[in-house]
Amino acid sequence: MHIDWASLLHVTVVAAAAALTVVLLIAFGLVGLSDRAARPVPGSGAGTTSGARPAAGTTGAVVCMLAAGLIVCYGVYRLIA
Numbered sequence: 001m002h003i004d005w006a007s008l009l010h011v012t013v014v015a016a017a018a019a020l021t022v023v024l025l026i027a028f029g030l031v032g033l034s035d036r037a038a039r040p041v042p043g044s045g046a047g048t049t050s051g052a053r054p055a056a057g058t059t060g061a062v063v064c065m066l067a068a069g070l071i072v073c074y075g076v077y078r079l080i081a
Contacts, residue, residue: 018071018075021068021071022068022071022072025064025065025067025068025071026064026065026068028060028061028064029060029061029062029064029065029068030061031057031061032057032058032059032060032061032064033057033058033061034057035053035054035056035057035058
């Protein structure tokens with residue numbers, strides 16, 4: 001039985017990088033979605049909001065989730081093909 005250690009290392013590095021990338025994209029997407037609620041700034045008056053842009057957070061979240069989904073779909077495609 002022969003083990004190709006270089007190929008095994010290559011697969012391990014690529015799998016770890018892909019997993020880390022997907023986890024980070026999901027995390028950034030959730031942070032972007034959490035920015036949607038306009039929260040008042042404490043001590044600055046009742047009508048003042050924090051200055052967050054809900055549209056930018058939502059757009060960033062959609063892009064992150066879409067990128068994570070594409071990475072997962074490509075991985076499934078590579079497994080099947």
